Amino acid sequence: MEAAPLLEVENLSVDVFGERGVGRAVDGISFTVRRGEALGLIGESGSGKSLTCLTVMRLNPSPSTRVAGGMLRLDGNDLLRLGEDEMRSYRGRRIAMVLQDPMAALNPVFRIGDQIGEALALHRGLRGAGQEKVALELLGRLRVPDPARTLRSFPHQLSGGMRQRVVSAIALAGQPELLIADEPTTALDVTVQAAYLGLLRQLQRESSLAVLFVTHDLGAIARVCDRVAVMYGGRIVEVADVGTVFRAPSHPYTQALLRSMPDVTRRSDRLDPIPGQPPSVFARKQGCPFAPRCGEAMPRCVEEMPPERSAGPGQVVRCWARGAA
Amino acid sequence: MLPMIASRALQALLTLLLTSVVVFVLARTSGNPVDLVLPPEATAAERRIFIERNGLDRPLPVQYAVFLGGVVQGDFGMSIRTRQPAVDLVLERLPRTLILATAGLFIALVISVPIGVLAAARRAGFWDRFGQGFALLGQSVPAFWLGIVLILVFSVHLQWLPSSGTGGWRNYVLPAIVLGWSISAGVVRLLRSSMLEVLGTEFIKLARAKGLTERRVIWKHALWNALIPVITFIGFMYGVIIASAVVVEVVFGWPGLGYLAYESTLWRDFPVLQCAVLAYTAVIVTINLLVDICYGLIDPRVRA
Amino acid sequence: MSLAAGVALPPRGRRLPWVALTVVALTILVAASAGWIAPHDPEAIDPINATLPPVFLDGGTSDYLLGTDRLGRDILSRILHGARLSLGVAAVALALGGSVGTLLGLIAGYRGGWADALIMRLADTFLAFPSVLIALVLAVTVGPGFWVVALVLGLVLWARFARLVRGEVLSWKARDFVALARVAGAGGPYIVLHHILPNIVNSLVVLCTLQVGWAIVVEASLTFLGAGIPPPAPTWGGMVAEGLDFIETAWWISVMPGVAILVVVFAFNLLGDWLRDWLDPQLRSV
Numbered sequence: 001m002e003a004a005p006l007l008e009v010e011n012l013s014v015d016v017f018g019e020r021g022v023g024r025a026v027d028g029i030s031f032t033v034r035r036g037e038a039l040g041l042i043g044e045s046g047s048g049k050s051l052t053c054l055t056v057m058r059l060n061p062s063p064s065t066r067v068a069g070g071m072l073r074l075d076g077n078d079l080l081r082l083g084e085d086e087m088r089s090y091r092g093r094r095i096a097m098v099l100q101d102p103m104a105a106l107n108p109v110f111r112i113g114d115q116i117g118e119a120l121a122l123h124r125g126l127r128g129a130g131q132e133k134v135a136l137e138l139l140g141r142l143r144v145p146d147p148a149r150t151l152r153s154f155p156h157q158l159s160g161g162m163r164q165r166v167v168s169a170i171a172l173a174g175q176p177e178l179l180i181a182d183e184p185t186t187a188l189d190v191t192v193q194a195a196y197l198g199l200l201r202q203l204q205r206e207s208s209l210a211v212l213f214v215t216h217d218l219g220a221i222a223r224v225c226d227r228v229a230v231m232y233g234g235r236i237v238e239v240a241d242v243g244t245v246f247r248a249p250s251h252p253y254t255q256a257l258l259r260s261m262p263d264v265t266r267r268s269d270r271l272d273p274i275p276g277q278p279p280s281v282f283a284r285k286q287g288c289p290f291a292p293r294c295g296e297a298m299p300r301c302v303e304e305m306p307p308e309r310s311a312g313p314g315q316v317v318r319c320w321a322r323g324a325a
Numbered sequence: 326m327l328p329m330i331a332s333r334a335l336q337a338l339l340t341l342l343l344t345s346v347v348v349f350v351l352a353r354t355s356g357n358p359v360d361l362v363l364p365p366e367a368t369a370a371e372r373r374i375f376i377e378r379n380g381l382d383r384p385l386p387v388q389y390a391v392f393l394g395g396v397v398q399g400d401f402g403m404s405i406r407t408r409q410p411a412v413d414l415v416l417e418r419l420p421r422t423l424i425l426a427t428a429g430l431f432i433a434l435v436i437s438v439p440i441g442v443l444a445a446a447r448r449a450g451f452w453d454r455f456g457q458g459f460a461l462l463g464q465s466v467p468a469f470w471l472g473i474v475l476i477l478v479f480s481v482h483l484q485w486l487p488s489s490g491t492g493g494w495r496n497y498v499l500p501a502i503v504l505g506w507s508i509s510a511g512v513v514r515l516l517r518s519s520m521l522e523v524l525g526t527e528f529i530k531l532a533r534a535k536g537l538t539e540r541r542v543i544w545k546h547a548l549w550n551a552l553i554p555v556i557t558f559i560g561f562m563y564g565v566i567i568a569s570a571v572v573v574e575v576v577f578g579w580p581g582l583g584y585l586a587y588e589s590t591l592w593r594d595f596p597v598l599q600c601a602v603l604a605y606t607a608v609i610v611t612i613n614l615l616v617d618i619c620y621g622l623i624d625p626r627v628r629a
Numbered sequence: 630m631s632l633a634a635g636v637a638l639p640p641r642g643r644r645l646p647w648v649a650l651t652v653v654a655l656t657i658l659v660a661a662s663a664g665w666i667a668p669h670d671p672e673a674i675d676p677i678n679a680t681l682p683p684v685f686l687d688g689g690t691s692d693y694l695l696g697t698d699r700l701g702r703d704i705l706s707r708i709l710h711g712a713r714l715s716l717g718v719a720a721v722a723l724a725l726g727g728s729v730g731t732l733l734g735l736i737a738g739y740r741g742g743w744a745d746a747l748i749m750r751l752a753d754t755f756l757a758f759p760s761v762l763i764a765l766v767l768a769v770t771v772g773p774g775f776w777v778v779a780l781v782l783g784l785v786l787w788a789r790f791a792r793l794v795r796g797e798v799l800s801w802k803a804r805d806f807v808a809l810a811r812v813a814g815a816g817g818p819y820i821v822l823h824h825i826l827p828n829i830v831n832s833l834v835v836l837c838t839l840q841v842g843w844a845i846v847v848e849a850s851l852t853f854l855g856a857g858i859p860p861p862a863p864t865w866g867g868m869v870a871e872g873l874d875f876i877e878t879a880w881w882i883s884v885m886p887g888v889a890i891l892v893v894v895f896a897f898n899l900l901g902d903w904l905r906d907w908l909d910p911q912l913r914s915v
Contacts (some may be wrong), residue, residue, distance in 0.1 A: 059533050063449075092536030099534075104527035108626060109549050119535050152624040170535060211379075340754050348766055424651035448685055461902065467846045469853050470869055470887035473876060476883070481877050561757065568759030572850050576873070590765045598769055599645040602762045609757055 002150070006210045007056065007095075007178055012070035014048070015131045017063065023281035024068065025051050028232035028306075029207055033178065036208035040221035040242070042257070046279050049214045050100075052231075053182045056212070058087050074178065091189050096171035100183040102163035104122055106155035113151035116173060117173055117305035123174035126163045138169040143199060162193035165199075170201070185220055197223045200270040218261050222246065227314075230254050233279050233289025235305070240315040248310040250322050253290045288319070296321050326572045333617045337610040343398065344606040348599050349389055352531075363596045364405040395604070402596035406589075411600040414585060419604060422490065422574070422581035425622045427496055429504025433566075437509040441516025442551075445524060448542050456513050459552070463510025470550045472576035488580030500577045507569040508562045515558060519551040526550075553624050560613035567605060646903045652896035667706035668694075671863040675701030680879045696881045697873060704881065707863035708889045714775070715893070719844035721779040723837055726786025731833065733787065734794025738820050739802065751794065752788035760785045761854070767857035768901035778857045782844050793836055797829040824892060831908040839901035848892040849890055863894050865890050 018119035018184065026048040033039045043049045054060040055071060058079060072079040074094060107115060116135045120126040126134055132151070139147035142165040155163060164184060171179055181200065185193040187271040201224050204211050213224050218305040221228055222241060228245045229237040238251040249255045275304065276293040288294070290302040300320050308316050309323030317323045352361055356546075358381060359372055373380070380388050395401070401411040437459075444456030465533055477501060480488035486498050522531060532546040533539075571583035578584070582601055589598035659666065679701040682689045689696060693739040695704040762783045764773075773778055801807060801827065810820050849866030851857035858864045860871075863885040872882030 097534040
């Protein structure tokens with residue numbers, strides 16, 4: 001049985017205003033994250049995935065970006081219609097976020113204890129000794145060695161991996177239903193990455209947390225996620241279960257992405273980088289955004305964006321050369 | 326931290342020495358130093374004693390050594406006008422200037438920190454325009470003229486506040502406002518740009534993602550970081566304030582160090598002026614040193 | 630987030646600062662032609678017409694639009710002639726401080742090492758030192774005057790230019806085309822003059838414009854203290870000082886020249902801010 005959808009994104013579009021004009025950075029994307037499920041959102045930098053995350057939090061930079069249309073529902077409530085105060089009561093308590101760069105995500109002038117405590121006081125009304133006890137528990141759950149000393153430390157005294165755990169502890173402090181992790185391991189060393197990803201998967205399973213996991217690393221997706229949405233040029237081009245994506249990728253971009261990934265289990269040591277550059281936000285045209293780089297492009301591809309089509313059980317693809325309507 | 330303080334202290338001492346060299350060389354190479362340091366009615370015998378004691382017939386470096394020897398012992402010569410030791414006059418006036426300058430700094434921060442913060446938080450909105458207008462005006466209105474206009478309005482017409490002299494707290498109001506004004510523009514600009522930088526950081530994004538109110542994000546998380554460059558600048562600003570104090574003390578007849586320097590210029594009382602200039606430099610250098618040391622109190626990264 | 634960082638605000642219309650441009654142009658024009666357009670001799674004493682109020686007050690006459698001071702000198706004529714002295718001092722000081730500071734900044738930035746350390750330490754010292762006090766000492770030892778004021782201003786200005794230029798040189802030095810020129814065998818001075826200097830001209834123009842206002846204010850302050858341009862020359866700072874004792878009875882003597890300072894300095898700063906936003910957005914902190 002499928003779990004109920006927690007986050008529903010429908011036809012979401014976000015515009016970006018720059019010196020070269022207006023660009024549609026997120027172009028009519030739709031996906032859902034079910035309760036207790038980890039959905040991976042994968043794409044190259046500039047594909048619009050980070051902006052999507054921020055928009056779900058309603059923290060997309062203003063006035064340089066603006067939601068142009070679509071719907072964002074959390075548990076049936078339309079987030080785009082909430083007032084600023086109402087939306088704030090969602091942040092941290094129902095939706096929490098882990099940012100890309102743990103080195104920069106903690107306030108350098110406050111102690112770790114204050115930064116975790118602030119969230120505990122805000123979302124759970126905890127103060128004093130009770131607050132400290134829960135903060136220690138949180139750090140313990142995230143396997144931070146010597147939590148008591150960590151609470152007294154300043155961010156610059158911790159390693160990158162420890163900081164990312166602290167950021168995660170802050171995110172979990174409000175006992176959220178949905179955790180958005182925006183490239184949480186990009187800035188970490190490889191060995192630290194593996195440990196963090198394992199921990200994230202374990203926490204997600206333990207507390208049946210819904211996770212929206214954003215990355216450009218297919219390997220990380222494989223460790224953490226149940227399903228994957230592949231984003232290219234502001235659009236979602238394929239959605240499928242993790243197993244399906246690795247076994248039978250459908251969209252030419254997804255296939256190219258897999259071929260460009262180093263894989264120690266594969267005999268061939270050939271890596272195929274994708275030729276060309278991802279399109280600039282300000283230079284997008286109608287049609288499939290991947291068409292200029294696609295080996296299978298047809299005249300129709302540059303004229304019209306393909307609709308969603310089924311490519312197999314639970315696999316949806318937007319490509320004229322794939323699937324059936 | 327300690328080596329840093331030591332190197333800063335050394336630089337402070339160098340600045341002080343450099344100032345004394347400049348003042349000394351200016352005094353000894355322009356015209357007749359005897360006339361500059363002794364009163365016009367000094368007798369021939371007094372002049373001879375002065376020449377011998379300071380070795381005015383000997384090479385300049387030797388003269389400087391003699392001068393420095395005196396300075397170290399607190400001997401800056403006698404005031405030409407009052408015949409008192411110059412250092413006594415300076416030390417008597419110094420606290421009044423320090424109090425006024427500190428009050429000015431306080432007023433400047435109280436006025437310009439909120440403006441700078443609001444200008445950054447409401448970027449391109451009313452407060453940003455207001456802040457930029459305020460900063461432009463602050464740079465364009467000379468302190469001495471603002472002082473006169475304030476006297477005209479608040480002392481002459483409204484008769485709310487005294488125009489000159491010392492006494493109660495009311496005497497501090499106008500001069501301290503004018504002094505504060507002289508640096509407010511700088512603080513607003515600095516804080517605005519520093520706030521804008523901080524507001525774009527990841528930890529502000531995280532603070533918002535935590536669900537904190539915008540007020541808490543700005544006034545706690547952002548301001549506390551944005552203040553760091555302002556604090557490092559306080560030493561410099563104190564220098565600006567103290568320099569403006571010369572003009573402001575003259576406008577308001579405030580008997581501080583600045584007024585003493587002004588009077589000494591009018592009376593060509595060089596020993597007092599020389600001592601005042603060195604006292605000024607010592608104050609600025611000391612404040613800068615203190616700021617460097619206190620820096621770690623707000624920025625934990627330096628403390629380690 | 631990589632995306633939002635590079636994206637600016639929605640473009641806004643950038644209007645020319647017409648008011649500021651007009652005031653600056655008028656000031657330069659007035660400074661150049663004060664001798665012809667001033668209605669009276671700025672130093673002519675006329676005891677019968679002493680302390681006349683401006684034309685818009687009771688007792689004012691259209692002969693003396695802004696009134697007269699206690700010696701009966703026409704305030705308008707003195708303000709017009711004062712523009713010449715104020716701009717003159719600012720120009721000399723900027724030429725002095727700008728050239729020395731740019732040269733030392735180029736050396737410090739390109740050479741690095743001990744030359745950089747020495748020059749920048751020296752610049753910091755000069756920046757921290759209150760120019761008012763140097764001016765007072767010079768007024769007593771050398772005697773006050775036009776060139777002394779220009780020198781004092783130059784002493785502070787060179788440090789500001791040196792700092793700016795050094796920073797710019799450091800950032801341009803790292804660019805590829807400079808490295809290419811070096812690989813191609815170009816010498817240090819050639820690279821600095823042909824590859825680096827042309828790129829920092831914009832910043833220099835902006836800094837100059839922004840410093841004109843500062844120089845005018847400081848010159849006026851020094852003259853106000855008697856350490857600037859000595860009387861009877863018509864200077865804005867000197868006029869404010871002369872009116873100080875008559876503030877209760879003849880406020881216009883002090884206030885009018887102050888308004889002139891305010892308007893001119895405001896215009897230069899406005900123009901400088903605008904130029905900075907237009908030519909050199911990186912220079913925000915100056």
